[in-house]
Amino acid sequence: MAKNIKDMSAKEVAALKAQIAEHEAEMHTSNVEKTREAVLKLIDKADLTVDEVLKGVVKMKGRKTGKVAAKYRNPKDPSQTWSGRGRRPLWLEAELKNGKSISSFAI
Numbered sequence: 123m124a125k126n127i128k129d130m131s132a133k134e135v136a137a138l139k140a141q142i143a144e145h146e147a148e149m150h151t152s153n154v155e156k157t158r159e160a161v162l163k164l165i166d167k168a169d170l171t172v173d174e175v176l177k178g179v180v181k182m183k184g185r186k187t188g189k190v191a192a193k194y195r196n197p198k199d200p201s202q203t204w205s206g207r208g209r210r211p212l213w214l215e216a217e218l219k220n221g222k223s224i225s226s227f228a229i
Contacts, residue, residue, distance in 0.1 A: 194227040203229070 127135065165175055192203035196213045204211050210218075214227060 192229055194224065195229050196227070 125134075127138075130138070162172075165172060190205040190207060193206040194204045194214060196202035196211075196217075199213070202211065202213055204214060214224070217227070218224065
């Protein structure tokens with residue numbers, strides 16, 4: 123018969139927690155496998171491919187970031203700008219080495 127948890131020692135509770143965590147992981151793995159099998163059977167039955175079904179559903183790895191407005195402009199060539207993110211452009215590095223401050227290029 124199961125022991126009342128209030129009567130267990132700390133060591134017994136820790137062992138029980140470990141057993142529960144292991145069982146949860148096994149249940150999850152089993153559920154994933156069963157679900158995957160069922161989905162693949164449905165896809166096969168519908169004469170489709172996994173790519174057709176999941177197109178646009180599976181998220182791409184990595185972080186997508188939107189465009190950021192330019193914060194700095196090259197006065198010698200206004201088409202050259204920098205948002206302040208990432209590596210500094212060569213034109214800005216050269217100007218900073220010549221003693222100018224970055225704030226003088228702010229838009």
